[in-house]
Amino acid sequence: MREExxxxxxxxAAEDVRPAHAAAAGWERARRVRRARRAAGAAALxxxxxxxxxxxxxxxxxxxxxxxxxxxxxxxxxxxVSVQTIPADLAYPGRxxxxxxxxxxxxxxxxxxxxxxxxYQPIDPETAVExxxxxxxxxxxxxxxxxxxxxxxxxxGGNEAVPLKSGSLSPDxxxxxxxxxxxxxxxxLTTAAVRRHPLRGYLEHVLWSGSRLLVGDDDTxxxxxxxxxxxxxxxxxxxxxxxxxxxxxxxxxxxxxxxPPSLTRVRWSGDETHRGSGPVDFRAxxxxxxxxxxxxxxxxxxxxxxxxxxxxxxxxxxxxxVALLNAETGVVTHLLxxxxxxxKGCCEVxxxxxxGAVLLRHAPGGLLRWQPETGEVTGVVQDLHGEVSLAAx
Numbered sequence: 039m040r041e042e043x044x045x046x047x048x049x050x051a052a053e054d055v056r057p058a059h060a061a062a063a064g065w066e067r068a069r070r071v072r073r074a075r076r077a078a079g080a081a082a083l084x085x086x087x088x089x090x091x092x093x094x095x096x097x098x099x100x101x102x103x104x105x106x107x108x109x110x111x112x113x114x115x116x117x118x119v120s121v122q123t124i125p126a127d128l129a130y131p132g133r134x135x136x137x138x139x140x141x142x143x144x145x146x147x148x149x150x151x152x153x154x155x156x157x158y159q160p161i162d163p164e165t166a167v168e169x170x171x172x173x174x175x176x177x178x179x180x181x182x183x184x185x186x187x188x189x190x191x192x193x194x195g196g197n198e199a200v201p202l203k204s205g206s207l208s209p210d211x212x213x214x215x216x217x218x219x220x221x222x223x224x225x226x227l228t229t230a231a232v233r234r235h236p237l238r239g240y241l242e243h244v245l246w247s248g249s250r251l252l253v254g255d256d257d258t259x260x261x262x263x264x265x266x267x268x269x270x271x272x273x274x275x276x277x278x279x280x281x282x283x284x285x286x287x288x289x290x291x292x293x294x295x296x297x298p299p300s301l302t303r304v305r306w307s308g309d310e311t312h313r314g315s316g317p318v319d320f321r322a323x324x325x326x327x328x329x330x331x332x333x334x335x336x337x338x339x340x341x342x343x344x345x346x347x348x349x350x351x352x353x354x355x356x357x358x359x360v361a362l363l364n365a366e367t368g369v370v371t372h373l374l375x376x377x378x379x380x381x382k383g384c385c386e387v388x389x390x391x392x393x394g395a396v397l398l399r400h401a402p403g404g405l406l407r408w409q410p411e412t413g414e415v416t417g418v419v420q421d422l423h424g425e426v427s428l429a430a431x
Contacts, residue, residue, distance in 0.1 A: 121327055121351060121373045124406070128417040135397075135405065136419045138174050138426070145184040147230045151175035153211040154227050154429060157183075159202040161424040163402065168200055169424070173227060176211070185230045188216040188223055191242040193256055202425040204335050204388050205245025205252075209284045211429035215264060217241035217253050224251075224264045235267030243276040245335065247291070248284055252276075261288075273311045274304050280336035280343060281389070292365060294318075294336045294345055299329055301368040319369040326352040327373060329361050334386030337396075337430075341365050344387045344396045351375055358385050360398055362410045372410040376400075389430030397430055 130136065138158050153176045160169035168190075171183040188201035201216045208214070216223040219240055224233045243254035251262040253269070254276025262269040278295030293302040302315040320328045329347040336345035341364060349359035351373075358380050362372040374396075376385050384401035391397055391407065397418070400406045405418040405426065 121324060121375050122408075122410070122413045122415070123375050123377075124400075124415045128406070128415070130417040130420065133407075133418055134176070134178065135174070135428070137178050137180065138172075138405070138419050139422050140174075140180045142172060142182045143179045144181050146173055146181045146227065147185050149175075149179065149181060150230045151181065151211070151227050152177070154207060154214070155211060156429065157202055157207050157214060157427040158422070159200055159425045161200065163423045171202055173214075183214075183225070186216075186223055186225060186232050189218055191217055191240075192219060193240050193242060199242065200425050202427055203242075203244050204386060204425070204427050205243070205281055207427040207429050208246045208249075209429055213264060214427075215244050215246070215251055215253075217244040222251065222253055222262060222264075222267070233264075233267070235262065235264075235269075237262070237267070237269055245279075245281045246284075247282050248286065248288060250288065252279065254279075273306060273313075278302075278332075278336075280338050280345070283338045283340060286338070292336070292338060292343065294343065294363070295332050297331050299332055299347075301363070301365075316368055318363065319367065322369050322371055323373055324352075326350065329359070329370065329373075330355060332361075333383050337387055337389045338365055339390040339394065342394075344390070344398075346383075346385050346387050346398065349373065349375065354378075358383075360385060360387060360396060360408065362396070374408055374410075374415070388426060388428045391430055397428060399426065 134155055138156050151173060154173050155176055156174045158172045158174065161167070170187070173181040173183055175181065190198040191201055192198045201218070203217065206214050206216060212226070212228050214225045214227055220236060220238055222235045222237055222241065222244070224235065225231070237253065237260060239255040239258065241253055241255050245252050247261070251264050253260045253262050257276070259272050259274050259276045259279060260269040261272045274291050275293050275295070278293040280292040280294050282291060289307060290303070290305045293304060299318040300315050301318055302313055305312045318329065327350065329349050332345045332347040334346045336343055343363045343365045344360060346360050349357050351357060357378050358376040360374040360376070361370045363370050381401050384399065386399045388397045388399065395407045395409045398406050398408065403421045403423045405422055406415060407418050408415050
């Protein structure tokens with residue numbers, strides 16, 4: 039054998055063995071490599087001994103570690119808190135909103151507000167007769183909205199609803215807006231001035247996106263400047279669009295709804311629209327708990343979002359509840375179980391308070407405050423029949 043062939047065989051024998059893989063196929067491949075290299079080394083050693091070379095003492099190779107198979111992690115995603123319920127006896131600690139049911143003490147034209155805490159339109163629970171819209175100022179005084187009387191909203195089929203919507207009052211409490219057929223009414227609550235902006239359609243939906251208005255009919259949403267009335271269509275559902283955080287960018291909105299529920303992020307720039315959608319994730323809840331369908335308006339605060347819905351807990355469905363979601367991931371992190379013995383759609387979310395608690399209706403005739411992180415549920419006001427809009431974006 040030539041000298042270069044002996045040198046090549048010795049080089050192969052001296053090479054480091056490549057690290058083995060954990061999978062069975064990797065271990066088999068490593069064993070084949072090691073067998074070939076040991077054979078090459080033995081042949082080279084025999085040639086060297088026959089030609090008078092120095093004998094090499096070869097150490098036996100270490101046996102390969104046993105093959106292992108990766109086992110997927112099937113442990114359930116831990117839930118941060120249990121599903122929460124309201125106490126049998128609600129405490130009413132007394133808050134400024136607790137005066138929402140007080141008698142009217144003045145007119146808005148005579149005493150405009152510095153900032154409104156809420157709007158309230160009474161509805162008689164026996165006769166369904168609608169009262170006039172009221173304004174609760176931050177001074178605790180309830181005023182009659184005497185400068186305008188919005189008409190009921192109606193759809194193309196002639197179905198009517200009260201003009202006050204949960205999104206009528208701006209987050210800063212200074213302006214109110216009312217969707218009407220073929221127009222939008224905007225009231226400056228600090229001066230009692232009224233503006234009317236024409237906009238074609240059976241307009242039923244209204245909510246605030248920062249300092250701008252989102253107004254919609256059955257299937258179209260418009261972005262409107264409340265000062266000039268300039269408007270344009272935007273690509274979001276008027277039913278499922280979430281009332282955004284007041285500091286959110288003006289060209290990005292969330293939709294929450296559908297069956298099964300999904301979360302959709304909508305961004306647009308010029309004529310281009312980008313939509314990204316994914317299912318609502320219930321894995322952080324105890325097994326068997328979920329939201330079957332959302333109703334009312336969803337409200338965002340930072341990375342959190344709350345909306346009422348019909349829920350299933352374990353094996354019992356058809357219950358009323360409120361879900362708190364992570365607006366970035368779509369994970370439901372908290373669930374408030376309100377039970378079954380209530381009117382359908384009893385418990386619409388109305389927004390957030392300054393302490394990060396969710397404010398919601400509690401039919402018949404109540405308003406609740408839910409702090410998801412602690413599970414505390416307290417009453418805000420009782421015997422409040424009708425529609426409410428809060429400065430609580």
